[in-house]
Amino acid sequence: MSIRVGIVGISGFGGGEALRLIANHPSFELVYAAGDSSAGSRLMDRFPGVPAKLTELVIQKWNPDSLPELDVLFASLPTGASADALARVSERVKIVDIGGDHRYADGWAYGLADIWPAQIERQNRVANPGCFPAASLTALAPLLANKLIQPGNIVIDAKTGISGAGRGGESKFGYAESNENLAPYGLLEHVHLPEIAKTIERLSGGSAAGLVLTAHLVPMTRGILATIYCRGHATTGQCVEAARDFYARRGFVRVVDAPPQTKWATGSNLAFVSYAADPKRNLVIAMGVVDNLGKGAAGHAVQNANLICGLPETTGLEGAPIWP
Amino acid sequence: MSIRVGIVGISGFGGGEALRLIANHPSFELVYAAGDSSAGSRLMDRFPGVPAKLTELVIQKWNPDSLPELDVLFASLPTGASADALARVSERVKIVDIGGDHRYADGWAYGLADIWPAQIERQNRVANPGCFPAASLTALAPLLANKLIQPGNIVIDAKTGISGAGRGGESKFGYAESNENLAPYGLLEHVHLPEIAKTIERLSGGSAAGLVLTAHLVPMTRGILATIYCRGHATTGQCVEAARDFYARRGFVRVVDAPPQTKWATGSNLAFVSYAADPKRNLVIAMGVVDNLGKGAAGHAVQNANLICGLPETTGLEGAPIWP
Amino acid sequence: MSIRVGIVGISGFGGGEALRLIANHPSFELVYAAGDSSAGSRLMDRFPGVPAKLTELVIQKWNPDSLPELDVLFASLPTGASADALARVSERVKIVDIGGDHRYADGWAYGLADIWPAQIERQNRVANPGCFPAASLTALAPLLANKLIQPGNIVIDAKTGISGAGRGGESKFGYAESNENLAPYGLLEHVHLPEIAKTIERLSGGSAAGLVLTAHLVPMTRGILATIYCRGHATTGQCVEAARDFYARRGFVRVVDAPPQTKWATGSNLAFVSYAADPKRNLVIAMGVVDNLGKGAAGHAVQNANLICGLPETTGLEGAPIWP
Amino acid sequence: MSIRVGIVGISGFGGGEALRLIANHPSFELVYAAGDSSAGSRLMDRFPGVPAKLTELVIQKWNPDSLPELDVLFASLPTGASADALARVSERVKIVDIGGDHRYADGWAYGLADIWPAQIERQNRVANPGCFPAASLTALAPLLANKLIQPGNIVIDAKTGISGAGRGGESKFGYAESNENLAPYGLLEHVHLPEIAKTIERLSGGSAAGLVLTAHLVPMTRGILATIYCRGHATTGQCVEAARDFYARRGFVRVVDAPPQTKWATGSNLAFVSYAADPKRNLVIAMGVVDNLGKGAAGHAVQNANLICGLPETTGLEGAPIWP
Structure with missing residues (x-):
């Protein structure tokens, strides 16, 4: 039916x-x-x-x-x-x-x-x-749920294809001006910041007060990559293992070893997450990739x-x- | 099974x-x-x-x-x-x-x-x-089968996305050199010429001796457009009608009024064909669009x-x- | 001063x-x-x-x-x-x-x-x-002035980068819709047709009545290539020689052997012209490349x-x- | 002479x-x-x-x-x-x-x-x-020289056009694979890290031990943007003023208010730097743009x-x- x-x-x-x-x-x-x-x-x-x-x-x-x-x-x-x-x-x-x-x-x-x-x-x-929350939170959730990173000290450097700006007719999104151009925007007050902060708090139980989100328009039609800089002493292996457990029964999230590329997700509902950590620098880098029009x-x-x-x-x- | x-x-x-x-x-x-x-x-x-x-x-x-x-x-x-x-x-x-x-x-x-x-x-x-034959012949077949154009006087100006060049590692197909560049190639002796000529002859019963095929690499990943200049006195309406009849029971060929764009076919097995004719100039322009990796x-x-x-x-x- | x-x-x-x-x-x-x-x-x-x-x-x-x-x-x-x-x-x-x-x-x-x-x-x-005339006529002029081609039977298949469409805010020229897309337009009645026809007649003394001009938007910012199909019995060598003579004292036109690519001209006032002829097919292909914002x-x-x-x-x- | x-x-x-x-x-x-x-x-x-x-x-x-x-x-x-x-x-x-x-x-x-x-x-x-050092250090130098940020806690999220990968013939830098793709690389051990660390120490007199540099390949030919996350309590105005003073007698560095875009520098030797700070979050974002083949x-x-x-x-x- x-x-x-x-x-x-x-x-x-x-x-x-x-x-x-x-x-x-x-x-x-x-x-x-x-x-x-x-x-x-x-x-x-x-x-x-x-x-x-x-x-x-x-x-x-x-x-x-x-x-x-x-x-x-x-x-x-x-x-x-x-x-x-x-x-x-x-x-x-x-x-x-x-x-x-x-x-x-x-x-x-x-x-x-x-x-x-x-x-x-x-x-x-x-x-x-939202599209940035989907990419970011999918990568962050296993770390937050397992307390592998501090919720109050997260920096998200997000990059999106230009279809993420919507289908308006603004000249600055015209082909000739957007092509061969990379442009940051929404520096200290991106519209998706509160949604991400609330979800971090829901996942971690802690405050997300220090959250930073910077967005960048990339000259491609589709795709989002969030490169996320976190503080914590976990190893890369611990992060990967936590993510594999967290998403063990989910069909759309793939935990991968290499840094994920946006083209891997184009046209699909997949999310790719990956991690690189250096306990000596108190550093965990989490990466999330989605198609901004898909996931x-x-x-x-x-x-x-x-x-x-x-x-x-x-x-x-x-x-x-x-x-x- | x-x-x-x-x-x-x-x-x-x-x-x-x-x-x-x-x-x-x-x-x-x-x-x-x-x-x-x-x-x-x-x-x-x-x-x-x-x-x-x-x-x-x-x-x-x-x-x-x-x-x-x-x-x-x-x-x-x-x-x-x-x-x-x-x-x-x-x-x-x-x-x-x-x-x-x-x-x-x-x-x-x-x-x-x-x-x-x-x-x-x-x-x-x-x-x-081949990819150029698929785009070109789908547009030409109804005209040839209905004798609306001369088989011996056809000029195909074909344009392909760069995936059509294969996945080799040649520097000239590298991003920095191919991007923002449009390059003709295979001017008088393209490898697909004999295949197209034979099929034109099979469709029309006449000689394709004057056939011209020029290929161009376009800075995009996928897509082929063949703009084909033919001699004949048919009107646009006659060409469109012939094509609609010819493909009436086929699921993948769409006969459209506006000039077709390559993005219409991306990722699909569709072919789009369209026609513009001017009997006064003894001219029929046939256009065919496919995804070079699809159709x-x-x-x-x-x-x-x-x-x-x-x-x-x-x-x-x-x-x-x-x-x- | x-x-x-x-x-x-x-x-x-x-x-x-x-x-x-x-x-x-x-x-x-x-x-x-x-x-x-x-x-x-x-x-x-x-x-x-x-x-x-x-x-x-x-x-x-x-x-x-x-x-x-x-x-x-x-x-x-x-x-x-x-x-x-x-x-x-x-x-x-x-x-x-x-x-x-x-x-x-x-x-x-x-x-x-x-x-x-x-x-x-x-x-x-x-x-x-105009930009299409600049690319087309620079390639055609030596052939017309030397009567190597027929003025009344010229087909210009022109391709332009998207800056050629001007800096309007139309959605169809937006990045997401123009990128990875190749689109023909102005099929039988392009706005530049009369200018080109008049100049062909001025150069040749004959009628340009059969002139055809088709334009295509190519997903790149700058660049024009005109691929021009002419009728005549000249050899490639005769065309090249005629062009070298014609432009012997000009600083901006380069007569080259290989098919010219749009990137060769980007940001400059240069024009590149090249020829490929096949007397057996009564065919002369002339090619002209300019930067649409330069020459x-x-x-x-x-x-x-x-x-x-x-x-x-x-x-x-x-x-x-x-x-x- | x-x-x-x-x-x-x-x-x-x-x-x-x-x-x-x-x-x-x-x-x-x-x-x-x-x-x-x-x-x-x-x-x-x-x-x-x-x-x-x-x-x-x-x-x-x-x-x-x-x-x-x-x-x-x-x-x-x-x-x-x-x-x-x-x-x-x-x-x-x-x-x-x-x-x-x-x-x-x-x-x-x-x-x-x-x-x-x-x-x-x-x-x-x-x-x-190096190209990443040029973009990053031009933005950081006025902050470090004026002690507006901590030298030991700097995260550089760098993005480069694909000409930055050199002119090799590797398939992964081919057009079809690089186009419409954004790819991080060199996550914890980028080759430019020591050069940047040494220069931070020379500029600040402090240790750069916590320095993080992540690089991303962006589908464009030229351009680098470094988005740099620093810790410090300066205001945006203090950072801008420090940079204007620092570069007052230099011809190639432009201190701008809006986030800089890579296209602003294409083909030139200019560098654009900009700042956005939030003392409440102990945050200074410094941005630097250059043409990777220019500056x-x-x-x-x-x-x-x-x-x-x-x-x-x-x-x-x-x-x-x-x-x-």
């Missing part, structure tokens, strides 16, 4: 990736797609390669008050645009919010699916983690939707990354 | 893409992978994101005389390297040769699967078309393997392209 | 490149910069690496009626925006219009500086050629400004291309 | 950039170029855009025992390849070693030209700093050569960065 799903925010990169994954999902049937700039178009006008069964579906103007009958709604709206609208959606529709408005909000489960799957199963409202957005959202629908979490997400 | 398949040439880009597609195929089970530089490694050492069921498979040294029991072998070897070796493989093993040694060779079907599927079904030896190599090969195994041709190839 | 120059359209890519070249020019002194979005900023706010002598120059709101005392004005405005405004500029100010409004307009010399320098010297109003825009404009000011044409343009 | 200079290692990226800068230098005359793979070629065969005066210069096989009469030799050889050979070069020839063999070696001045120019002037043997290699080398020849340090290096 198929599960009826909808996507709102189909014009953006997160919505488009959700479409790709849902189109390939054996239990989900896409019956509703809504967008803003694209309303009135058929899916094939916007996504020329969409599977044949979906080519003629017409994109609707987003209106939370007149939805068709849905089991699950994926919301991929700009930050600030979804809180009011999603409050009007019937309780009978389960929602996974890929956007940023409901993380750590009342009534919403925080959907860090590889770490707390049991708290997500059968929930009705799930807030998908960093739509892939994670489908995983959360699987959990809330009672499906195996890997359903529809088994595809290998695209390489090269 | 699963079909036992093997890949030889796993280290190259074509072999790697075959791995990705086979790993996701519902009827194929990968039981054998052979390579040269990678022999002795586990698949996960070379492909960190390979699905869990395949991570531990060990890459073998290629030896056609000691193969395990196989139903289908995908061969992705450099040109010149496969003729002798594949002749030694048992007739009980069906072969799809992604390499260039058996196109229009005795005893081998020419695997242009969207045009002559009936001649491929149930065959035992199939030569996969231009491994996707086409899996489609051919489906045909020779009696499966629906789209099995395992339904995934939408990756965007952006 | 320094020549006082101004730039209008400083915010765009053409204006920015003009700034770079003028800042390095031994006889030009930049005393005026005007822009639209950038008015009120200092040059260093927009161009953090501008030479020290210019960092504090404030960008003005463009007003043709209140210019400072200038000897030369470089205009780099969007097509359609300059005709009226430039008509109001005093005759005492020489103008080089990098934009498209005055090519083959009354009262304006057509500034194809490597072909007709004598017609540009000491002129007061010069229209800089295709600002470099050519500075060359024209040198000519109209009576300076050696290479003044300030001797810098070698940047590689890699 | 012209200064006779030579380059050994002309085939590599550092040597090629030295060629570009020297060709444009008003006082240097290139009379000798040596390479390995390129010996016997004319410069124009390897560098099609080289200025006309140099096109016919023939590249020699490198032999330190039979050099022509030279005033300055630029050596750009792989690490390990230059120590013995350069020892055989006559003392009458001044040497700037762009390679890594002589940094902090006996008899060689350490050429950090924006910080210790007086110790370089009129020297005979100068070791050019990170050949630009810095020409600056050093100017100093040892008694020329103004900016001679031949005034060109603005290329943008976009």
